């Protein structure tokens with residue numbers, strides 16, 4: 001570490017249910033590793049006015065804050081709690097809520113992106129040109145972006161837009177359980193191109209990797225490698241395994257949200273555990289096939305079967321995730337899932353509904369709907385073109401091929 005005189009500054013872009021939870025994890029770790037990271041962590045908050053709930057422990061104790069709606073950033077910084085998106089969880093005092101996006105990312109050498117996927121495009125547009133050129137990113141976003149030229153990982157989209165390297169974090173991680181410090185595992189994919197770091201003693205001016213054009217991290221900063229990712233995210237209650245498979249990690253997190261909707265549909269029908277297990281079996285097969293077919297050797301089948309971001313996330317999401325729960329209520333009550341989302345989630349966002357539509361538009365464009373009967377069926381059910389009761393028949397691959 002000789003020659004290292006600076007520390008990494010970490011910023012979290014996003015402050016929802018998972019965004020705030022990961023911010024807590026990171027702020028605990030920057031405090032524990034002050035040799036490598038600046039202790040203070042800035043967290044960008046999409047500002048809104050929030051009325052303290054009568055159920056909040058702060059309601060009686062803080063009459064001034066409770067008397068009228070307050071800025072969410074003000075509440076977070078005063079109470080050290082995100083009362084809207086992670087109520088009841090104490091946040092470290094070195095975590096600072098900031099409504100100014102550019103101020104949040106200013107000077108940050110590690111950017112953690114954690115937003116519902118529909119908002120990431122605009123957020124990256126806003127910060128383009130304002131990030132440290134040699135910064136590194138980690139995307140905690142579960143979703144994919146489909147455009148005319150294909151199906152893209154958010155880690156890649158963020159990296160390309162901002163001109164930085166971006167890895168991914170995804171796992172069997174229901175945010176509230178992690179926030180309550182109940183044991184769970186996660187997977188981080190981090191594989192920046194070689195020559196990423198200057199050796200101590202080399203010029204401190206950021207140079208570029210000749211192939212990727214990425215800027216090397218100057219020698220005054222600690223190296224960023226698998227071990228540093230572990231230092232930043234691993235907690236006694238949140239175990240991290242690091243891999244190089246960015247595509248596998250990202251796809252596992254995105255595609256399981258479609259499967260969780262199907263699990264909710266059959267549970268809402270009261271069909272029991274065998275039906276749910278059937279959905280999960282087909283779901284993991286389609287995840288692996290999607291990775292192989294569209295991401296080739298850059299997505300490894302074993303990532304889906306051996307890492308937390310694969311089958312483990314599928315299991316937890318099909319047991320207690322928001323997509324599962326809302327899909328189940330929607331079928332049991334015969335109410336549109338978007339209405340259930342608005343009614344039940346207090347501003348949190350389902351990711352499976354839009355991912356199902358995006359993945360379907362990609363499969364259709366490639367003539368592959370029939371090869372992914374579960375993903376296709378979920379989209380048709382959400383569109384009202386099929387019924388949850390039709391799932392067993394729709395899971396026969398030939399059905400979509402004939403239609």
Ligand SMILES: NC(=O)c1ccc[n+]([C@@H]2O[C@H](COP(=O)([O-])OP(=O)(O)OC[C@H]3O[C@@H](n4cnc5c(N)ncnc54)[C@H](O)[C@@H]3O)[C@@H](O)[C@H]2O)c1
Nearest residue numbers: 015016017018019046114115116119141142174175348349
């Ligand atoms: N919540 C979980 O249990 C969990 C766990 C693991 C991964 N994830 C993934 O993490 C990502 C972030 O999810 P989350 O749970 O933090 O979000 P969330 O579902 O809590 O969404 C609410 C957030 O969206 C923000 N928002 C609303 N409108 C916005 C706008 N126009 N622009 C920018 N932000 C806006 C809100 O301010 C709030 O911070 C998602 O991809 C999700 O799939 C979630």
Ligand SMILES: O=P(O)(O)OC[C@H](O)CO
Nearest residue numbers: 171172173174321322323
């Ligand atoms: O609540 P969901 O359905 O968005 O899922 C949450 C996490 O992704 C589970 O790992």
